[in-house]
Amino acid sequence: MELIHIGVFTVFGLLYLLVLPARWRTWALFIGSILAIYWLQPTLNIRWLDYSLPTATLAISVLGWLITQQPQEGGAKLAREDWVALGVMTALVLSLTLTRYITIPVELTSRPPETWQVALCLLGLVSVIFALRRRPIRTRVITVGLFFLVCLFIVLKTDGLSRWLSSILRTQTGQDVALASSIDIQWLGFSYVAFRLIHMLRDRQNGLLPNLRLREYLTYVIFFPAYAAGPIDRVERFSEDYRHVGMLDGNRANFIALGFTRITIGLFKKFVVADSLAFFSLSAMTFGQAQSTGAVWVMLYSYALRLYFDFSGYSDIAIGIGILFGIQLPENFDRPYLKNNITAFWQSWHMTLSNWVRFYVYSPLSRALLKRKNKPHPNVIILICTVSTMLVIGLWHGVTLPFALWGLWHSIGLFVHKLWSDRTRKWYRELKQHPRLLQLWQVTGVLLTFHFVLLGWVWFALPDIEATVRAFGMLMGAVR
Amino acid sequence: MRGWEWLTESRYTLLFVVRVFIKAIVLFIAANLIFAIVDPIPLIGQISIYNLFVPGRERLPYGESSAAYNLSLNSLEAMFSSHTVSRKKADNEFRVLVMGDSSVWGVLLDNLDTLTGKLNAASLDIRGKQAEFYNLGHPIMSATKDLMLMDYGMRYQPDLIMWLVTLESLPYPKQIEAPLVQNNAARVQPLIERYQLQLDVNDARFVQRDFWGRTLVGQRRALADWWRLQLYGINWAATGIDQLYKDYEPRSNDLDTDISWQGFTEANELKENTLATDIIKAGTQVVGDIPLIIVNEPIFVADGVNSDLRYNFWYPKWAYDRYRAIMQELAAQNGWHYIDLWDAISPSEFTDSPVHLTPQGSAQLGTLLGDIVSEWAATPN
Numbered sequence: 001m002e003l004i005h006i007g008v009f010t011v012f013g014l015l016y017l018l019v020l021p022a023r024w025r026t027w028a029l030f031i032g033s034i035l036a037i038y039w040l041q042p043t044l045n046i047r048w049l050d051y052s053l054p055t056a057t058l059a060i061s062v063l064g065w066l067i068t069q070q071p072q073e074g075g076a077k078l079a080r081e082d083w084v085a086l087g088v089m090t091a092l093v094l095s096l097t098l099t100r101y102i103t104i105p106v107e108l109t110s111r112p113p114e115t116w117q118v119a120l121c122l123l124g125l126v127s128v129i130f131a132l133r134r135r136p137i138r139t140r141v142i143t144v145g146l147f148f149l150v151c152l153f154i155v156l157k158t159d160g161l162s163r164w165l166s167s168i169l170r171t172q173t174g175q176d177v178a179l180a181s182s183i184d185i186q187w188l189g190f191s192y193v194a195f196r197l198i199h200m201l202r203d204r205q206n207g208l209l210p211n212l213r214l215r216e217y218l219t220y221v222i223f224f225p226a227y228a229a230g231p232i233d234r235v236e237r238f239s240e241d242y243r244h245v246g247m248l249d250g251n252r253a254n255f256i257a258l259g260f261t262r263i264t265i266g267l268f269k270k271f272v273v274a275d276s277l278a279f280f281s282l283s284a285m286t287f288g289q290a291q292s293t294g295a296v297w298v299m300l301y302s303y304a305l306r307l308y309f310d311f312s313g314y315s316d317i318a319i320g321i322g323i324l325f326g327i328q329l330p331e332n333f334d335r336p337y338l339k340n341n342i343t344a345f346w347q348s349w350h351m352t353l354s355n356w357v358r359f360y361v362y363s364p365l366s367r368a369l370l371k372r373k374n375k376p377h378p379n380v381i382i383l384i385c386t387v388s389t390m391l392v393i394g395l396w397h398g399v400t401l402p403f404a405l406w407g408l409w410h411s412i413g414l415f416v417h418k419l420w421s422d423r424t425r426k427w428y429r430e431l432k433q434h435p436r437l438l439q440l441w442q443v444t445g446v447l448l449t450f451h452f453v454l455l456g457w458v459w460f461a462l463p464d465i466e467a468t469v470r471a472f473g474m475l476m477g478a479v480r
Numbered sequence: 481m482r483g484w485e486w487l488t489e490s491r492y493t494l495l496f497v498v499r500v501f502i503k504a505i506v507l508f509i510a511a512n513l514i515f516a517i518v519d520p521i522p523l524i525g526q527i528s529i530y531n532l533f534v535p536g537r538e539r540l541p542y543g544e545s546s547a548a549y550n551l552s553l554n555s556l557e558a559m560f561s562s563h564t565v566s567r568k569k570a571d572n573e574f575r576v577l578v579m580g581d582s583s584v585w586g587v588l589l590d591n592l593d594t595l596t597g598k599l600n601a602a603s604l605d606i607r608g609k610q611a612e613f614y615n616l617g618h619p620i621m622s623a624t625k626d627l628m629l630m631d632y633g634m635r636y637q638p639d640l641i642m643w644l645v646t647l648e649s650l651p652y653p654k655q656i657e658a659p660l661v662q663n664n665a666a667r668v669q670p671l672i673e674r675y676q677l678q679l680d681v682n683d684a685r686f687v688q689r690d691f692w693g694r695t696l697v698g699q700r701r702a703l704a705d706w707w708r709l710q711l712y713g714i715n716w717a718a719t720g721i722d723q724l725y726k727d728y729e730p731r732s733n734d735l736d737t738d739i740s741w742q743g744f745t746e747a748n749e750l751k752e753n754t755l756a757t758d759i760i761k762a763g764t765q766v767v768g769d770i771p772l773i774i775v776n777e778p779i780f781v782a783d784g785v786n787s788d789l790r791y792n793f794w795y796p797k798w799a800y801d802r803y804r805a806i807m808q809e810l811a812a813q814n815g816w817h818y819i820d821l822w823d824a825i826s827p828s829e830f831t832d833s834p835v836h837l838t839p840q841g842s843a844q845l846g847t848l849l850g851d852i853v854s855e856w857a858a859t860p861n
Contacts, residue, residue: 253492257500279711280718285547295718302714 001228003271005040006317009225010263013324017255022246029223029245029325030085030215034058034092036224038109041188045181046166047173051112053187055093057222059125060149062086064197065217066132067141068204078133078214085215086129090122142201149194149201156187158399189227191396195356196221200235202360210236216243225321229314231332232352238327245326255323262320269313277306282461287471296474303461304454308337311350337453340445341421342413345453353393362389382418387411397460402468406459413452512695519694521702525557528566529710534717536564538591539615540629541709541722548724549715553705554663556632562709565614565636574609576853577616577633579626580644583777583835584617586842588725591615593839595644598846599853606639606857621648623759624655624679628667631766640856641767642849643760644777646835647803648794650755651742652678656685663687675762678753728832732793733784741799750802757810764816773856776807776820778837778845780830792834817856824848 001009012032020028037054044050078086097112112118155161159182167180200217203209212220212235220238248255280286282299290296315332322329334348346354366385369376376384387408394407421428431438455475462468530536540559543550553559560566569575578584578596586594592601596615604611616633618625626643633641648654655661656679661668665686672681692698716722744750764772779800780792790796804820811818829841837845 253494253497256494256497257490257492276707276711279549279708280714286715286719289719289721291718291720298714298718 001040001314001317003267005036006263006267006321009036009321010260010324013259013321014256016325017248017252022249025245025248025326026215026219026242027088029242029327030219031088031092033219033222033224033227034089035108037189037222037227038096039106040224040228041109042186043110044186045179045184046169046175048111048113049169049185051096051109053185053190054109055118055121057187057190057193058089058093058218059121061193061197061218061221062089062125062214063128064145064200064221065212065214066129067145068200068209068212068217070211078129082214085213085218086126089218090126093122094118139205142205146198146201149198153191153194154399156185156190157395157397189222189229192227192230192232193221195232195353196235198360199232199356203235210239212239223322223327225318225325225327226329229311229318230350230352231315231318231329232356233329237330241327248326255326259320259322259324262316262323264320266313266316266318266320269309269316271313274306274310274313277302277309281306282458282471284463284467287462287467290474293474293477296471300454300457300461300471300475304337304450304457307457307460308333337450338446339449340442342410342417342449342452343421345449346410346414353396357389357392361392362386365389379419383411383415386414386418390414400463401465402459402462405465405468406456409456409459413456512697515696515699516691516694521555521699521706522557524703524706525555525559526561528558528561529713530562531564531567534713536567537562537716537722538564538597539585539594539722540618541712542585542619543723545724548721549712549719550722551705551708551712552659553702553709554660555702555706556629556664556667558706558709560632560636562713563614563616565616565633569637570610572609574606574611574639575637576611576613576640576642577630577636577638578613578642578644579630579633580617580777581621581626581646581649581835582617582619582833583646583837584615584644585619586615586617587619587723587833587836588728588831589723589837589839589842590725591720591722593842595837595842595846595849598843599850602846602850604850604854606853609639611853617644618660620658620660621646622655622658622661623649623756623763624668624671624677625658625661627671627759627763627766628661628664630763631671632667634766634768634770638767638770640771640773640853642773642775642853643763644775645760645807646777646779647755647800648835650757650759650803652754652756653742655679655756655759656683671762671766675758675765677758677762678756731780731830731833731836733782733787733827735782735784735786735790735793737786737789739789739796739798741796744799747798747802750799750806752806752810755803755806757806760810761814764814771856772817773852774807774811774816774818775849775852776804776818776822777835778821778823778825778841780834781823781827783827794834819852821845821848 016025016028037057038051041050041054044053094115096109097115097118099107099109100112100114155165162182162185163180166182166184167177169184170177170180200209216239217235219242220233220235223233223238226233280299280302282296282303286299287296290299312333315329319329319331330352332351334351336345336349339345339348362385365388366381369381369384375381390407390411391404392407393410394403394405397403397406431441455472458468458471458475462471541550541562542552544552565575565577576599578599584595586597589597591597594615595617596613599611599613614636616629618629623645626645626649630641630643656668662685665688669681669686671677672679689698696703739745744754760774763774779795781787782790782792788797791800800822804822807818808820810816825837825841825844829838829844830836831838
């Protein structure tokens with residue numbers, strides 16, 4: 001989100017709270033979110049893609065909704081409301097193609113394909129819906145859906161594969177294949193959309209997913225304040241707020257006060273603090289120019305703080321805008337750099353992502369290992385689950401060796417901390433009798449944890465192993 | 481909301497929200513009014529992390545590349561506060577300010593290879609004091625810009641000033657072309673009046689800020705530039721980079737047949753008063769009692785096609801010869817300490833323009849000027 005997006009969303013939030021009749025609010029969220037995902041999508045080099053990617057998000061989400069419908073006699077049933085929602089969505093998607101022919105004041109999407117081409121694709125989607133609506137949805141279909149999402153995710157997050165996809169798309173559009181690059185396929189929000197869809201598919205498999213109408217389901221998946229960078233809400237929590245947006249009127253002042261405060265704090269964090277720190281944060285370029293150990297340390301501290309202020313500021317803005325629309329998104333950060341151990345750090349850094357992987361990677365894996373006949377030692381189970389979980393978090397940022405090593409770095413930290421806290425529990429309890437010592441211990445813990453996380457960011461900030469090894473060398477005082 | 485209890489536990493009313501908005505608007509208007517009345521930009525410009533938390537810059541900020549951690553800005557206060565010249569002068573320091581254009585600033589040269597870098601490396605002892613040379617060159621060809629910087633630089637207690645000039649800085653139309661000059665009307669206009677320069681004090685190119693232009697909103701660019709300069713200070717300290725050294729196209733050795741220069745075509749058209757020599761005269765007055773050495777800086781002398789007509793792609797021979805003659809005459813008439821080094825550096829030591837030097841060329845010039853300064857210092861007053 002750029003400043004213009006934030007400004008417009010804030011103004012619309014005020015109108016939504018103060019002017020819009022309560023009965024239209026869920027429709028406003030639905031229509032607003034559809035238009036917003038086109039507007040937020042950056043312009044891409046491949047023809048039609050900045051229109052096609054949000055459209056694909058909608059199509060995948062509709063199919064996701066269809067296969068997560070509660071099993072009923074005779075298959076999934078589409079209520080009248082669902083057909084209306086589908087009709088509104090189709091009308092909006094088609095209307096956006098008209099920007100090829102007419103100029104509107106706000107460019108929601110830059111280069112849509114021709115209307116008839118989109119109409120044909122949408123007809124295909126509606127046919128699939130017709131075909132599926134009378135058939136009972138089998139678990140196998142959900143598994144296929146999960147597999148598809150994970151594969152798509154891997155393709156988009158792997159440089160070589162996304163370049164390959166880019167060259168295919170360039171061939172289709174008659175563009176120069178030699179210019180194919182992974183940045184051609186910058187699918188805004190897909191990481192978050194995929195996690196929300198996987199969450200619902202898995203919950204459907206486990207019988208935990210509440211019954212949702214298409215409009216509610218789609219609004220949850222593409223809710224515009226959280227579309228680009230989270231937080232990753234849980235659908236049952238989102239639904240609770242969503243179903244009450246018609247009843248905000250007695251509380252409008254609080255929503256405005258809270259929303260504005262969070263947006264203002266977020267703007268300051270992101271656009272003043274983080275953007276200032278960005279000037280001298282660690283990157284391949286600045287590291288290549290650093291002249292001394294001290295300089296690399298300054299760059300690394302700056303990187304760590306920038307990352308926090310940028311992401312937590314963004315989360316504040318998303319939460320603030322969400323509040324203006326009556327949806328209270330979950331918190332994503334809780335002073336993570338002030339935690340005195342690495343486990344507490346991960347309970348307070350990008351909390352919605354950590355919770356997601358805990359639910360859908362750590363817990364199922366540990367349950368599966370515990371159910372085995374030849375159960376491994378509990379510590380081995382913890383190690384396997386921690387490494388797997390942290391690798392998922394690492395690779396979620398991009399399928400590269402440095403991100404994997406970053407995940408491994410944190411999993412080692414978490415595992416060592418687990419062993420340490422198991423062995424020192426009694427000693428720690430006794431330490432509580434000595435407040436001064438306890439305080440000293442906690443301060444030491446904060447410093448150690450912060451610096452452990454800080455050194456981990458080296459993997460995150462630099463693009464290859466050679467650079468990270470050199471960076472660690474310089475941080476430890478070795479001459480370049 | 482965890483951590484947000486201070487905010488969420490209160491109950492607000494729409495009236496409260498409206499009051500907050502009104503107060504915010506009033507504060508915003510008040511801040512803008514105060515800003516417009518007080519005009520704190522010069523004061524803010526003097527606040528600097530340079531020479532305090534990070535080393536001072538060795539040349540004035542200039543450039544538009546974020547990769548070089550440098551920027552062009554218009555606040556002389558901010559520019560000089562970021563420079564080593566604003567350090568406290570040591571008791572045993574003999575302070576020499578070196579003024580000039582891009583050749584002094586050191587385009588394509590590392591700080592150690594600039595003219596002042598080379599002069600400082602020589603560790604000259606002048607009248608029992610350690611000579612420190614400060615690079616106050618700025619890559620714009622305008623004698624007026626030099627005069628303005630020199631006038632400002634006088635507050636840094638120089639013991640000697642060296643001013644490197646060339647013909648390209650002297651056409652009148654060029655004097656107020658630079659944004660740095662246009663945006664410092666309040667400094668340049670008094671100089672025009674005081675020294676009765678042949679420049680229009682009401683030139684439309686001078687940027688006069690109206691009331692709105694002086695508000696916080698109107699001055700946001702100046703504030704952002706100042707802030708960016710401070711942030712780049714950390715990069716400067718960490719990397720020592722203030723310029724991108726990229727491949728360049730070497731100055732041409734083969735030249736055009738056109739022998740006009742700035743609209744002039746004959747030597748007799750170029751006179752003392754058709755060149756901005758009055759600005760050089762003003763420079764000799766601005767410095768007051770401080771000694772000033774004026775140097776005609778070395779130029780590239782081509783030997784390729786049409787080199788019988790032109791010295792290089794800037795200068796036809798007739799125009800440059802005439803300029804040198806005028807400068808010699810003026811120096812003799814006014815008793816200036818004037819040195820003409822126009823052909824002192826071998827043509828192979830010029831890079832992308834007729835005045836930009838290689839590190840070796842810069843070293844040669846440094847040695848020459850070092851000798852001149854030592855000789856001057858040895859001469860009784």
